[in-house]
Amino acid sequence: MSNNNPKDLSSNDKRLTSNVKAAGCAAKMSSAELKQVLAGLPKIKSANLLAGIDNFEDAAVYKLNDDLAMVKSMDFFPPVLDDPYLFGQIAATNALSDIYAMGGKPTLALAMLVFPTCDLPLSTAAEILRGGADQVEKAGAIIAGGHSIQGAEVLYGLSVTGFVHPEKLLTNSGARAGDQIVMTKSLGTGVGLLALKAGLLDDDTKGMLVSSLTTLNDRAIDALAHLGTNTSHYIHACTDITGFGLIGHIQEMSKASKVSATINIKHLRFLPGVLEFARQGLVPAAAYGNRKSFETNVSYIKDFPLEFTDLLYDPQTAGGLIFAVADEHAEACLKALNGSGVAATIIGQFLEGIPGHIDITMN
Amino acid sequence: MKKQLDLRGLTCPEPVLKTKKVVDQADVKEVEALVDSEVSVQNLARLARSQNLHFQSTRENGHHKVLISKDQTGTVETKHQTSTAATRDGAGGTIIFISKDSFGQGNSASLEKDHDFSLNLLNVFLQTVHQSGHEVRAVLLANSGVKLMDPQSPHQKVLSDLAQGGVEVLACGLCLDYYGLKEKVKTEQITNMFAICEYLFAADKVLSP
Numbered sequence: 109m110s111n112n113n114p115k116d117l118s119s120n121d122k123r124l125t126s127n128v129k130a131a132g133c134a135a136k137m138s139s140a141e142l143k144q145v146l147a148g149l150p151k152i153k154s155a156n157l158l159a160g161i162d163n164f165e166d167a168a169v170y171k172l173n174d175d176l177a178m179v180k181s182m183d184f185f186p187p188v189l190d191d192p193y194l195f196g197q198i199a200a201t202n203a204l205s206d207i208y209a210m211g212g213k214p215t216l217a218l219a220m221l222v223f224p225t226c227d228l229p230l231s232t233a234a235e236i237l238r239g240g241a242d243q244v245e246k247a248g249a250i251i252a253g254g255h256s257i258q259g260a261e262v263l264y265g266l267s268v269t270g271f272v273h274p275e276k277l278l279t280n281s282g283a284r285a286g287d288q289i290v291m292t293k294s295l296g297t298g299v300g301l302l303a304l305k306a307g308l309l310d311d312d313t314k315g316m317l318v319s320s321l322t323t324l325n326d327r328a329i330d331a332l333a334h335l336g337t338n339t340s341h342y343i344h345a346c347t348d349i350t351g352f353g354l355i356g357h358i359q360e361m362s363k364a365s366k367v368s369a370t371i372n373i374k375h376l377r378f379l380p381g382v383l384e385f386a387r388q389g390l391v392p393a394a395a396y397g398n399r400k401s402f403e404t405n406v407s408y409i410k411d412f413p414l415e416f417t418d419l420l421y422d423p424q425t426a427g428g429l430i431f432a433v434a435d436e437h438a439e440a441c442l443k444a445l446n447g448s449g450v451a452a453t454i455i456g457q458f459l460e461g462i463p464g465h466i467d468i469t470m471n
Numbered sequence: 472m473k474k475q476l477d478l479r480g481l482t483c484p485e486p487v488l489k490t491k492k493v494v495d496q497a498d499v500k501e502v503e504a505l506v507d508s509e510v511s512v513q514n515l516a517r518l519a520r521s522q523n524l525h526f527q528s529t530r531e532n533g534h535h536k537v538l539i540s541k542d543q544t545g546t547v548e549t550k551h552q553t554s555t556a557a558t559r560d561g562a563g564g565t566i567i568f569i570s571k572d573s574f575g576q577g578n579s580a581s582l583e584k585d586h587d588f589s590l591n592l593l594n595v596f597l598q599t600v601h602q603s604g605h606e607v608r609a610v611l612l613a614n615s616g617v618k619l620m621d622p623q624s625p626h627q628k629v630l631s632d633l634a635q636g637g638v639e640v641l642a643c644g645l646c647l648d649y650y651g652l653k654e655k656v657k658t659e660q661i662t663n664m665f666a667i668c669e670y671l672f673a674a675d676k677v678l679s680p
Contacts, residue, residue: 140654306484387521389487389514396510400658404644407665414517465645 122227124187124195124262125305136185136351136394136423139401159210163280163364166209166347169272177274181206184220184265188301188321188425192232196239198321199264202350202426204247207270208325209348209429211278211340214270217244219254222263236264247324276339278346283365283432285460287344290441292328292452293320293428295354295419296382298392303385313381320379321426328429331448332441342434343441349427353398355420357430358456359405359464365432368461373416373470375455386415386422394423409469420468432458473501478511479534486511487518494522494539501540512537564608566674567600569593569616574680590626593619596680597629601636608674609639611667617646620656643667 137145152160158177159169167181183203187195200217207214219240223233233256244251244266251266300317303309309317325348332339345365349357354371362369398421408417433441438454445452456469474493478486486506493502506512512528512535519526519539527538574592577585600607610633612619619626620642634640641662647653653661671677 144654302484306488387517388491389517389521390484391510391514391517393483393508393510396513404653404661404663405648407663409665414520418517462645462649464648 124190124192124228124232128186128261138394138397139352139356158274158277159279164360165280166206167212167270169210169212169277169279171274175273177212177272177277179207179210179212179270179272180268182220182265182267184263185425187262187264189304192235193239194318194322196236196241196264197243198239198318198426199236200240200243200247200266201322201324203266203268204244204249205325205348205350205426205429207268208329209278209346210270210272211276211329211346212270212272213326213329214244214247214249214268216269217249217251217266219251219256220263220265220267221254221256222259222261223256224260224262225258228262236262240264240266243322243324247326276333278340278343278431279364280345280347280361281364283345283361283367283458284434285367285458286435287367287432287458288435288438288454289358289369289371289456289458290431290433290438290445290452291349291354291376291428291455292325292445292450293323293349294377294379294451295349295424295427296379296386296422297321297425297427298353298395298422299382299386299390299419300379301425302390302392303381306390308385308390309381316380323426325429327448328445328450328452331444331450332431335440335444342437343431344434345432346429348429349424351394351398351423351425352402353395353421353423354430355402355406355466356398358466359402361430361432362458362466363464365458366463367458368463368465368467369456369458370467370469371420371456373412373420373468375453376419377451377453378419382419382422383415386418387413391418392423395421398423405464406466406468409467412468412470417468472498473503474499476502476504478504479507481506481511483510483514487514490515490537490539491518494518494524500542501538504537504539505534506537507534509535511535515539563673563675565606565676565678566608566670567597567610568613568671568677568679569610569619570613570679572615572618593680594626594629597626597633601629601632607633607638609641609670611641611643611662611670612646613643613667614646615650617642617650617652620647620660621652622655641666641670 156171158171159165167179169177169179171177183206188198189195204214219237241251304314332343345361347357347361358369395418442452476489478489490502490504493499515537516526525540529536573589574596577589618624619630630640641660642656644661644663647656647661
């Protein structure tokens with residue numbers, strides 16, 4: 109047991125996560141709930157709106173002129189761990205990721221904080237904001253203000269504005285049959301954070317989890333941008349892996365792009381220890397919710413151990429990116445990513461087939 | 472020794488941690504835990520499986536009773552298995568596999584009148600199966616066959632009659648999604664192609680009207 113674990117300390121201090129039922133992206137509404145809530149909204153059509161609500165995109169994109177489009181997103185959630193500075197960093201990493209997932213660069217951010225000033229010291233709020241601000245600075249963007257209110261539960265996040273050349277915009281809907289699926293980062297932050305909350309992580313494992321949670325997705329986008337001028341010709345689609353888990357986000361992309369997908373479980377990367385924690389029953393509620401929402405469109409070609417399939421549905425906080433890359437360019441992209449220190453693997457392929465259908469194989 | 476735990480009101484990961492602590496004690500042979508969420512049941516099932524212990528869960532007035540015991544090892548029983556797990560227990564039996572919303576095909580499939588007749592014939596077939604007392608393990612619905620699951624469909628009744636008689640009624644999730652019915656059908660009745668294949672290959676007999 110790690111002695112960083114605050115669970116066994118008989119301190120009267122209120123912990124940041126003590127009121128939190130579902131943490132990070134695990135706190136997201138389920139896909140079905142979201143669909144129901146959004147169903148009644150008017151459909152917005154505008155020639156300049158390059159990405160909106162339709163395909164469950166990561167961010168909205170508005171074309172300003174032929175050379176420039178504005179990318180806007182907002183993301184916030186309850187604390188995923190007890191260290192306020194780290195929580196701020198992680199929430200910011202997660203919010204900034206939406207801009208990268210559209211191929212953009214973040215420029216300007218506003219902070220959003222809900223904070224129970226009676227229950228927690230103000231220094232905690234300051235630490236959360238400092239963590240977020242430091243991360244935004246790392247991303248080369250600026251925080252220029254925000255909004256805070258009192259509330260029973262801590263919530264923190266950012267509204268981020270970024271920019272992208274309209275031709276370099278990466279959406280959910282561009283994947284084509286034959287494209288390889290390239291994934292960055294490792295899976296398992298949902299299970300990992302639960303194990304952290306349970307006090308089961310040693311310092312090394314905790315370090316790797318936190319490092320994954322605070323790694324910006326900027327380097328992946330930069331690495332691919334440096335490949336050539338017309339990367340958009342062979343990087344057809346991109347999204348980030350967050351609350352709906354790997355399967356949920358691949359399913360969204362495959363539905364939006366009208367292709368099916370196959371994922372090779374052998375090529376997936378997992379955070380250290382998470383398979384064993386999942387095997388012992390440390391599976392977040394949202395993973396079951398994701399399984400319920402998405403599993404009916406999934407075929408397992410083999411009978412996989414439960415812990416593997418649990419991780420496919422594990423809600424990710426500040427997860428990696430998924431790219432749909434033209435087959436003949438996949439190796440070059442992989443090389444560029446790994447060459448700039450971004451751990452990436454080809455985890456499967458998009459195929460002609462029923463949109464939203466995913467085969468899980470192991471070759 | 473049997474230990475009882477009341478874990479109601481606790482949120483993940485507390486129920487698993489508390490149960491594990493007790494299960495790990497050498498003198499404890501059996502743990503009975505009360506939990507109030509399906510998530511806790513599933514997590515405890517995983518805990519039992521990882522230690523190769525017997526697991527059983529039952530639902531009673533608003534909560535779940537979970538029994539983990541060391542005497543009988545290795546089997547996991549739960550009333551709410553995932554679709555793939557459901558195919559592992561006693562295979563075989565007679566499967567009715569319906570892959571379109573009609574019984575055979577009328578003179579002209581495009582004529583609405585003919586199609587209505589074929590659809591009604593399917594309803595008559597299922598009613599006859601239900602009343603005949605023939606043993607059926609499962610009714611599997613795919614493609615336009617899933618339209619029978621529409622709560623507004625007049626054919627829904629015979630399916631719920633069959634289900635009440637112990638027949639598993641399962642519909643292809645991909646198909647429900649395609650026909651816009653997924654939100655209207657109970658999740659435990661939604662299955663996937665893998666499970667459908669398992670049922671069909673394990674069956675003693677498959678009837679496809």
